[in-house]
Amino acid sequence: MTVGVKICGLTEEDGVDACLRFGADWIGLNFFTRSPRYVTATRAAELANRFVGRENRPGCVGLFVDPTNEEIAAVLDTVPVDILQLYTTAERAASIGQNFQREVWLSVPVSMAADLPVETKVERLVIESRAPKDADRPGGNGETLPWDVTQGWFSPCPWILAGGLNPDNVAEAILLSGAPAVDVSSGVECSPGIKDPEAVRRFIQIARSSGKR
Numbered sequence: 001m002t003v004g005v006k007i008c009g010l011t012e013e014d015g016v017d018a019c020l021r022f023g024a025d026w027i028g029l030n031f032f033t034r035s036p037r038y039v040t041a042t043r044a045a046e047l048a049n050r051f052v053g054r055e056n057r058p059g060c061v062g063l064f065v066d067p068t069n070e071e072i073a074a075v076l077d078t079v080p081v082d083i084l085q086l087y088t089t090a091e092r093a094a095s096i097g098q099n100f101q102r103e104v105w106l107s108v109p110v111s112m113a114a115d116l117p118v119e120t121k122v123e124r125l126v127i128e129s130r131a132p133k134d135a136d137r138p139g140g141n142g143e144t145l146p147w148d149v150t151q152g153w154f155s156p157c158p159w160i161l162a163g164g165l166n167p168d169n170v171a172e173a174i175l176l177s178g179a180p181a182v183d184v185s186s187g188v189e190c191s192p193g194i195k196d197p198e199a200v201r202r203f204i205q206i207a208r209s210s211g212k213r
Ligand SMILES: O=C(O)c1ccccc1N[C@@H]1O[C@H](COP(=O)(O)O)[C@@H](O)[C@H]1O
Pocket: 008, 009, 028, 030, 032, 035, 036, 037, 063, 065, 087, 128, 137, 138, 139, 140, 141, 142, 143, 162, 163, 164, 165, 183, 184, 185, 186, 187
């Protein structure tokens, strides 16, 4: 089976078009205001409307860090988000999923096997490197985790590997981790928030031809 690919932190049309042309499974829009990839709901709707409504379109993922219900509701009023990717607690993520009737992906910071969840109430776990202590955001820092930490782990739901991936390391990351899907943001950019279409193409092509799903 092919590996699923999410490209996250899109801020401009060329990046979205590259994701569509090269067949990303999910496109992520970042609603964390301190991120260089932050987009307003209005801007996110413009980007999402390039693909929502198309046949065989990628899923539209909205990324939030410790959001209030009001923040999420305001985005959902404007943007056709299919999936909520959340940086919050497991309990809060489950409650948000119920409240908004959306698929929820929970980001889990991992540096060792003991960090890997054995149960969950969300639809997918984003297994991600732990942010450096001085970081001002919990993801998108280009940091990798020890990929073989997931060997022998029985995930309670589908999962996706994130953190510091790029076209040059994604094959090894999939091989060592056994990840069924991969997520990238900074590793396919030419500058923060601006995707490099050639890097997007290479990342998707290499990930697709690696591993199993
Ligand atoms: O990209 C960001 O700025 C960001 C901000 C706050 C939370 C998460 C963020 N990014 C997500 O982190 C992972 C890994 O990113 P990277 O490939 O290491 O740059 C991915 O899901 C990003 O969308």
